Amino acid sequence: MATAAEDAPETAPTDGIAARARGLTKAYGGGETAVVALDAVDVDIARGRFTAVMGPSGSGKSTLMHCLAGLDTVSGGQVWLGDTEITGLKERELTRLRRDRIGFMFQSFNLIPTLNAAENITLPMDIAGKKPDEKWLDQVIDTLGLRDRLKHRPAQLSGGQQQRVACARALASRPELIFADEPTGNLDSRAGLEVLGFLREAVDQLGQTVVMVTHDPGAAAHSDLVLFLGDGRIVDSMERPTAEAVLERMKRFDVIRGQSSPGGGGSSPGDEGSPPGGAARTTPPPTT
Numbered sequence: 001m002a003t004a005a006e007d008a009p010e011t012a013p014t015d016g017i018a019a020r021a022r023g024l025t026k027a028y029g030g031g032e033t034a035v036v037a038l039d040a041v042d043v044d045i046a047r048g049r050f051t052a053v054m055g056p057s058g059s060g061k062s063t064l065m066h067c068l069a070g071l072d073t074v075s076g077g078q079v080w081l082g083d084t085e086i087t088g089l090k091e092r093e094l095t096r097l098r099r100d101r102i103g104f105m106f107q108s109f110n111l112i113p114t115l116n117a118a119e120n121i122t123l124p125m126d127i128a129g130k131k132p133d134e135k136w137l138d139q140v141i142d143t144l145g146l147r148d149r150l151k152h153r154p155a156q157l158s159g160g161q162q163q164r165v166a167c168a169r170a171l172a173s174r175p176e177l178i179f180a181d182e183p184t185g186n187l188d189s190r191a192g193l194e195v196l197g198f199l200r201e202a203v204d205q206l207g208q209t210v211v212m213v214t215h216d217p218g219a220a221a222h223s224d225l226v227l228f229l230g231d232g233r234i235v236d237s238m239e240r241p242t243a244e245a246v247l248e249r250m251k252r253f254d255v256i257r258g259q260s261s262p263g264g265g266g267s268s269p270g271d272e273g274s275p276p277g278g279a280a281r282t283t284p285p286p287t288t
């Protein structure tokens with residue numbers, strides 16, 4: 001019994017909650033150079049909704065996503081995926097959890113160049129030795145308009161099509177949660193809109209849960225809820241956002257920063273800010 005208890009992750013009631021964090025703290029480095037990227041964050045990610053995470057450069061968006069997805073360890077606090085506490089899981093258990101229960105999309109697509117679209121889409125399931133649900137897969141492929149591109153390799157596809165393949169790959173195993181880090185960052189506005197439309201459909205028509213980190217108020221406007229991060233804390237949220245309202249909210253960060261650092265001096269790491277809609281950033285590939 002002691003062994004079972006040891007192996008059993010702590011559970012919490014998470015009805016309607018796909019992911020939850022309590023007191024989530026992440027610090028990098030130590031001593032004088034320590035950076036607190038996340039400062040005791042409490043957050044609930046609602047199931048079946050599209051949540052966007054915004055905030056100035058260095059505010060902790062990617063760190064939050066990585067900690068919620070079990071891609072990074074935390075310095076303090078607890079994180080749950082569904083009712084599984086992931087803080088404290090061993091790397092092997094985390095790898096399995098990410099593979100089985102989470103879908104990832106990144107700015108840089110992260111497709112395997114030697115595999116065709118169909119093979120890329122099912123790769124995580126093939127690695128896991130799982131058979132895809134063909135009916136679901138068909139639905140995903142048709143929703144994403146990839147039916148006539150399945151035999152193409154990534155180099156034979158446009159950026160938008162490659163990101164659609166990455167989207168299908170994230171959806172293929174019908175994960176509990178999809179994390180998308182700047183999924184439109186490498187796309188022109190038309191292709192970006194298309195991908196955002198598909199993520200919206202994944203939520204509305206396929207019942208998926210999506211969390212998207214973005215710098216772009218126009219992209220955030222496709223979500224149901226925007227969480228605003230500032231200096232490692234969730235400082236605001238906005239239901240049913242519009243691009244204009246998100247842009248206005250983001251401008252207030254610049255005002256506050258302007259007030260707190262007269263003459264532009266005294267900036268801390270990652271404090272330089274970035275214009276909404278800009279600032280492409282490279283994200284590490286998924287380790288699943």
Ligand SMILES: Nc1ncnc2c1ncn2[C@@H]1O[C@H](COP(=O)(O)OP(=O)(O)OP(=O)(O)O)[C@@H](O)[C@H]1O
Nearest residue numbers: 028035037056057058059060061062063269270281
């Ligand atoms: N590996 C690391 N080592 C040290 N500091 C780090 C590391 N990763 C992130 N940080 C710091 O943690 C803070 C939050 O970084 P994070 O990348 O989460 O911010 P972000 O909001 O995603 O930024 P951006 O919009 O520029 O991508 C920043 O101050 C950053 O410099």
